Amino acid sequence: MRYANPMWVNSLGVKVLLAYVAGVALSxxxxxxxxxxxxxxxxxxxxxxxxxxxxxxxxxxRFDSAGRPIGFLDSEDSHRWTxxxxxxxxxxxxxxxxxxxxxxxxxxxxxxxxxxxxTLRLAPGRFTFDLAGVPMYAGTAAVEHDGKRWFVQYAASKxxxxxxxxxxxxxxxxxxxxxxxxxxxxxFGACALITLRYTLRPLRELSESAxxxxxxxxxxxxxxxxxxxxxxxxxxxxxxxxERLEQGYRVQQGFLSTAAHELKTPLxxxxxxxxxxxxxxxxxxxxxxxxxMTRQVQQLLLLAETSEVQNYIFAAVDPRDVGAxxxxxxxxxxxxxxxxxxxxxxxxxxxxxxxxxxxxxLLKNLLENAIQHAPEGTGVCVTxxxxxxxxxxxxxGVALEHVALxxxxxxxxxxxxxxxxxxxxxxxxxxxxxHGWTLAAQRMEPGLLFSLTARPTPHR
Numbered sequence: 001m002r003y004a005n006p007m008w009v010n011s012l013g014v015k016v017l018l019a020y021v022a023g024v025a026l027s028x029x030x031x032x033x034x035x036x037x038x039x040x041x042x043x044x045x046x047x048x049x050x051x052x053x054x055x056x057x058x059x060x061x062r063f064d065s066a067g068r069p070i071g072f073l074d075s076e077d078s079h080r081w082t083x084x085x086x087x088x089x090x091x092x093x094x095x096x097x098x099x100x101x102x103x104x105x106x107x108x109x110x111x112x113x114x115x116x117x118x119t120l121r122l123a124p125g126r127f128t129f130d131l132a133g134v135p136m137y138a139g140t141a142a143v144e145h146d147g148k149r150w151f152v153q154y155a156a157s158k159x160x161x162x163x164x165x166x167x168x169x170x171x172x173x174x175x176x177x178x179x180x181x182x183x184x185x186x187x188f189g190a191c192a193l194i195t196l197r198y199t200l201r202p203l204r205e206l207s208e209s210a211x212x213x214x215x216x217x218x219x220x221x222x223x224x225x226x227x228x229x230x231x232x233x234x235x236x237x238x239x240x241x242x243e244r245l246e247q248g249y250r251v252q253q254g255f256l257s258t259a260a261h262e263l264k265t266p267l268x269x270x271x272x273x274x275x276x277x278x279x280x281x282x283x284x285x286x287x288x289x290x291x292x293m294t295r296q297v298q299q300l301l302l303l304a305e306t307s308e309v310q311n312y313i314f315a316a317v318d319p320r321d322v323g324a325x326x327x328x329x330x331x332x333x334x335x336x337x338x339x340x341x342x343x344x345x346x347x348x349x350x351x352x353x354x355x356x357x358x359x360x361x362l363l364k365n366l367l368e369n370a371i372q373h374a375p376e377g378t379g380v381c382v383t384x385x386x387x388x389x390x391x392x393x394x395x396x397g398v399a400l401e402h403v404a405l406x407x408x409x410x411x412x413x414x415x416x417x418x419x420x421x422x423x424x425x426x427x428x429x430x431x432x433x434x435h436g437w438t439l440a441a442q443r444m445e446p447g448l449l450f451s452l453t454a455r456p457t458p459h460r
Contacts, residue, residue, distance in 0.1 A: 016192070016196055020192050021185070021189070024189075028177070028181045049161065050138060050139045053139070053156070054140065054152060054154040055139075055141050058152040060073040061094065061145075067145060067146040067148060068102060069150060070103070087105065089157045090156035091105040091155055092154045092155075093105065093152075094152050095151045096149075096150060097148070122140060125140060127139070127140070131155075131157070135159075137157075139153065139155075140152070140153050202225075202226040206222055206235065210222060210238070220242075222238060224236065275287070312358055312434060313355050313357075314353055314354060314435075315353070315355075316353060317352050318352075319352050322356060322363060323345070323363060323382050323389070326363040326367055327341055327367070329364065330368065339371050340378070341367070341382075342380070343384075344383045345384045346385040349386045352454050355431075355435070358435070361428075362427075362432065363382070363389070366391045367382070368424060370391050370392075370448070371393075373395035373447075375395060375396075379394065387454055388451060388452065389451070390449060390450065390451045390452070392447060393448055394444075395446065395447050397444065407426055407428070432452060436454075437452055439451070439452050
């Protein structure tokens with residue numbers, strides 16, 4: 001199956017969902033990659049956290065009436081225990097513009113800060129130093145107060161920062177990323193799925209409406225209500241195509257009907273003039289040809305009429321009455337062909353909603369076809385039950401590959417007794433389609449079985 005593609009591969013909804021899942025997965029992967037690089041391959045986060053802490057201390061710095069630093073705001077004083085219990089791991093100090101220490105935390109890094117006045121140490125920003133062989137991260141923040149400039153420095157050991165990150169921060173952040181990823185994948189995925197279903201529902205309804213359009217319903221148009229704005233131009237173009245198709249179909253049907261009507265009178269005149277000539281073989285051949293042409297014209301006219309639904313008058317019809325009428329009408333033809341024509345019904349049946357004349361024409365054409373193909377001495381049987389009408393003959397039938405061609409226009413099978421136009425079964429199919437019935441042919445041993453399946457009109 002070279003051109004057979006699974007429907008889901010070309011599904012717009014599936015593609016959008018896959019794009020969403022791919023985007024979520026890529027976002028999560030990038031977050032994890034960046035987080036991994038920043039926490040394991042770089043000192044960026046530790047130094048940034050120290051610098052941020054330094055800025056916070058600078059903003060919380062308190063001064064006495066003389067403008068000298070004396071401590072920090074209550075929110076920062078509440079954490080002073082950390083500088084006592086972990087005094088060898090972190091500490092702070094405050095310096096004036098000359099580099100003199102005016103405020104320092106308990107014994108710890110504050111007692112072994114790098115020598116001042118190195119300008120880089122007083123410049124706002126980050127720096128590192130070693131305390132008894134322990135790497136320390138430090139930061140400096142400048143504070144302006146009463147026209148004086150002060151410098152707040154904060155330092156924390158690399159090992160305590162890595163301990164907090166490894167034991168506390170990383171697991172919490174990892175759990176947060178996983179939880180966020182699951183929420184984004186499932187909650188947002190469900191929202192995306194619901195949104196896609198709601199958005200694509202008008203397209204499904206539009207597809208069903210388009211599939212229901214047939215040559216008998218070319219007047220129908222697709223509705224653009226609730227259709228996505230991007231699809232509206234396509235729907236409008238399709239409706240314009242339907243308008244042109246309907247116009248062409250009407251012109252074709254009108255031409256066919258007009259041509260058939262116009263040919264009937266000249267053929268009648270030719271037949272009349274031929275019948276006035278002397279009898280002979282040539283006269284008989286001409287009359288036979290004229291009869292054949294007249295039958296073709298009549299069937300073309302009938303085909304044009306049956307192709308238009310407005311030509312039908314629907315009512316509740318008893319199919320058994322129509323069957324008896326058709327069998328009686330063709331009884332003489334069957335006797336001439338030495339074929340026995342019988343009608344069987346399986347008891348009372350519900351009325352069918354049909355055009356009586358059209359149903360008679362359909363059954364008459366099926367019976368004529370069966371009689372013309374049935375061998376002498378055999379029979380043609382019509383069977384009618386609740387929702388099915390069948391016509392069975394015992395003729396030579398047709399090849400299996402020709403069964404699908406039997407309802408094509410102008411197709412003629414072998415073993416006929418006349419020179420038909422090949423339109424009889426096509427007319428039957430048009431009548432069946434107009435009524436919403438199903439007409440099918442089936443090879444039998446011997447002969448053919450034509451079955452007409454209808455939906456009976458419910459009793460009221």
